[in-house]
Amino acid sequence: MPAQIIDGKRIAQQCRQRIAERVARWTAETSVRPHLAAVLVGDDPASAVYVRNKRRACEQVGIRSSLHSLDAATTTERLLELIDRLNADADVHGILVQLPLPSQIDTQRVLDAVHPLKDVDAFHPENVGLLAQGRPRYLPCTPHGILQLLRHCELPTAGRHAVILGRSDIVGKPAALLLLQKGEFGDATVTVCHSRTRDVATITRQADLLIAAIGRPRFVTVEMVRPGAVVIDVGINRVDGQLVGDVDFEAVREVASAITPVPGGVGPMTVTMLLHNTLQAAQTLAGQRTAGPP
Numbered sequence: 304m305p306a307q308i309i310d311g312k313r314i315a316q317q318c319r320q321r322i323a324e325r326v327a328r329w330t331a332e333t334s335v336r337p338h339l340a341a342v343l344v345g346d347d348p349a350s351a352v353y354v355r356n357k358r359r360a361c362e363q364v365g366i367r368s369s370l371h372s373l374d375a376a377t378t379t380e381r382l383l384e385l386i387d388r389l390n391a392d393a394d395v396h397g398i399l400v401q402l403p404l405p406s407q408i409d410t411q412r413v414l415d416a417v418h419p420l421k422d423v424d425a426f427h428p429e430n431v432g433l434l435a436q437g438r439p440r441y442l443p444c445t446p447h448g449i450l451q452l453l454r455h456c457e458l459p460t461a462g463r464h465a466v467i468l469g470r471s472d473i474v475g476k477p478a479a480l481l482l483l484q485k486g487e488f489g490d491a492t493v494t495v496c497h498s499r500t501r502d503v504a505t506i507t508r509q510a511d512l513l514i515a516a517i518g519r520p521r522f523v524t525v526e527m528v529r530p531g532a533v534v535i536d537v538g539i540n541r542v543d544g545q546l547v548g549d550v551d552f553e554a555v556r557e558v559a560s561a562i563t564p565v566p567g568g569v570g571p572m573t574v575t576m577l578l579h580n581t582l583q584a585a586q587t588l589a590g591q592r593t594a595g596p597p
Contacts, residue, residue: 306534306559307456311448314455315571318597322578323364329582330365337585338367339397339423339577340389344382344408345375350401357399360574366581369395379409383416390418396585397423399577402473420588423580426472434480440587441580446478448572449514449535450488451597458512458533458561461490466510468523468549470497474516474537482512503527515549525554534562537569 330336339361343354354370361368371385382404389395398421404410419429425443433439442450453460465482469475475495482491491512496503507513507527515523516537528534538549548565556562563569579597 306556307561308556309452309456309535309561309563309568311452311563311568311571314452315448315575317455318451318572318575319360319364319578322575322582322597326365326582329586333589335585335589336365336367337396337581338369338394339399339581340369340371340392340395341399341401342371342373342382342385342389343401344373344377345405347403350403354399354401357574357577360578361581364578366578375405377405377408379407379412382408382413386413386416390416390421395421396588397421397577397581399423421584423577423584425477425580431472431477434477437484441583442481442576443473443477444576444580445474445516445537445569445573446481447576447579447597448569449478449537450481451572451576452535452563452569453512453533454488456561460488460512463491463511464494464509465491465512465514466494466496466507467514467516468496468503468507469514469516469518469537470495471516474514478514478516517549519549520547521549521551523550523555525551525558528555528558530558531560532558534559535569536563536565539565539570 326337341354358368389398398417400413414426417427419427422430423441425441430440460482467475467478479493479495482489482493494506496506504527508529510529510532512533514535518538520540520542534550534555536548536550540547546566
């Protein structure tokens with residue numbers, strides 16, 4: 304039987320409706336409108352589209368969004384000056400630095416400079432450390448979006464073997480940390496595969512939950528998937544003008560029990576979790592923390 308298709312667009316819309324209600328209630332009670340400041344450096348078309356989509360999503364749920372654009376020749380020091388101003392601006396609750404940055408910029412210095420209370424991407428070392436200790440301030444957007452997809456589809460992780468393809472700081476590592484946490488949609492046994500892993504297919508065939516996040520189009524073939532596994536495809540690749548994931552979707556859906564499509568799977572949830580974190584940041588900076596699960 305073909306796999307259940309995990310509809311990220313539908314689930315994201317449901318989550319955004321709840322976030323919009325919470326934003327409206329928070330704004331009515333405090334007269335404070337959550338504010339996300341986006342920073343875009345250069346003229347990369349894909350980055351511009353991503354930022355535009357994030358800003359549109361903010362407006363849809365009642366979050367204020369501002370854009371700070373710098374030219375492609377911007378230096379690290381100039382970008383850090385902007386980050387300092389946004390950190391000091393009490394009207395700004397969340398700061399989003401769109402990646403990737405131009406090659407001349409020290410990306411790590413920039414991400415480290417964002418105030419940890421305004422770090423809605425959860426990239427700052429303080430927030431990563433809190434996550435590793437099991438007491439996160441904000442959850443990283445894409446891994447959190449994955450867990451919300453599993454929660455809404457009632458696909459438990461406790462006691463399951465989760466295999467993650469990719470060890471990036473944005474997806475692979477934080478996803479492993481979240482799945483290892485005690486509690487609902489944690490308690491998994493986690494294996495992380497990467498470019499130096501030997502015989503990857505043998506490992507992926509052991510997975511109850513397979514998360515592909517390596518940026519290689521259709522890398523995961525049907526032979527790499529255990530029948531009945533849940534497959535989460537984080538990849539976004541353009542092949543012959545078409546968006547495809549890291550999973551050979553049409554073949555793998557015939558053996559998996561559930562699978563995310565590309566597009567329309569994880570992507571909408573990533574943006575939704577950014578909205579959730581921005582509301583949490585506004586509440587945290589106000590000395591309150593009332594936002595529940597998305």
